[in-house]
Amino acid sequence: VRNGQAFVQTVADTAAVVSTTAPTDADDGNIVYYRRRNDRMEIALSFDDGPHPTYTQEILSILAEYGVPATFFMVGENVLYYPEAAEAVLAAGHEIGNHSYDHRRLTKLNEAGVRSQVSRCEEALASLGEYRLLRPPEGAMNATVRRVARAEGYRLILWDIDTRDWAHTPPDTITRNVLESVLAGDIILMHDYIGHDSPTPAALRRLIPALFERGYRFVTVSRLIDG
Ligand code: NI
Numbered sequence: 437v438r439n440g441q442a443f444v445q446t447v448a449d450t451a452a453v454v455s456t457t458a459p460t461d462a463d464d465g466n467i468v469y470y471r472r473r474n475d476r477m478e479i480a481l482s483f484d485d486g487p488h489p490t491y492t493q494e495i496l497s498i499l500a501e502y503g504v505p506a507t508f509f510m511v512g513e514n515v516l517y518y519p520e521a522a523e524a525v526l527a528a529g530h531e532i533g534n535h536s537y538d539h540r541r542l543t544k545l546n547e548a549g550v551r552s553q554v555s556r557c558e559e560a561l562a563s564l565g566e567y568r569l570l571r572p573p574e575g576a577m578n579a580t581v582r583r584v585a586r587a588e589g590y591r592l593i594l595w596d597i598d599t600r601d602w603a604h605t606p607p608d609t610i611t612r613n614v615l616e617s618v619l620a621g622d623i624i625l626m627h628d629y630i631g632h633d634s635p636t637p638a639a640l641r642r643l644i645p646a647l648f649e650r651g652y653r654f655v656t657v658s659r660l661i662d663g
Contacts, residue, residue: 467586468577469661470594473621477651480660481506482595484535484571485629487514487521492628494637496528502644507657509535509571509593512557514629526564531656533569533593534558543576550584569593569657593657595625599639602627607638614643615650623657
C-alpha cells in the first residue's frame with residue numbers, strides 16, 4: 437500500500453463516490469485515485485490530451501503568471517507530434533502523466549492492447565522522464581486496466597470536477613460550475629488539447645484568481661494524493 441486509504445475507489449466509473457475503507461477486491465487494491473480531502477485547502481488542476489501546438493503554451497503562460505503547478509496527462513501520439521510543447525511543460529516544472537498512446541478507450545482492448553497503449557505512451561514520454569500516473573481516456577477502467585496498471589507500477593488517476601471544457605463550455609460557466617462545487621482535495625479535469633476555440637485559457641484566467649481568493653492552493657496530483 438503506497439498511500440492512505442481515504443479516497444480509493446472500488447467501482448469502475450468516475451462517479452463521485454468516496455470510500456473511506458480499504459478496497460475489498462484485491463484486484464482494485466489502492467491504485468485508483470481521485471479526491472483526497474485535506475485541511476490545507478489543496479486542490480489539483482489537471483490538463484488532458486495534449487500537448488497542443490498553441491494551447492499548451494498559452495496555458496503554461498497563465499500557470500506561470502500565477503505560480504500554479506499542474507499535472508499534464510499527455511497522449512503519446514501528441515508528444516511525438518509536438519515535442520517542443522511537451523518539453524515546455526517539463527521545463528516549467530509541472531508534473532506529467534500517461535494518457536495512453538492515441539486515446540483509445542482502454543476497456544475496449546484486451547490486455548495486450550492495454551499494455552501497448554500504456555507502453556507506447558511511455559516510450560513517447562521517455563525523453564522527458566519516467567512517469568507512473570495513468571489517466572485512462574474517458575476514465576474508462578475495468579479489471580484488465582487495473583491489472584496492467586498494477587503490473588506496470590501505475591496509479592490510476594481520475595477526477596472530481598469535469599469542467600466540460602472539451603464540450604466548449606463557455607469560460608464563465610466553467611468558472612461558476614467549479615466555484616459552486618469545489619472542495620479541498622478535488623482534482624479538476626481540464627484539457628490543453630481541444631481541437632479549436634478552446635475556452636480553457638480564458639476560464640483559467642477567471643478561475644485561478646477566484647480560487648486563490650477563496651483560499652485554495654494548487655498542488656500537483658501526486659502531491660495531492662500523497663498528502
Ligand atoms: Ni482524454
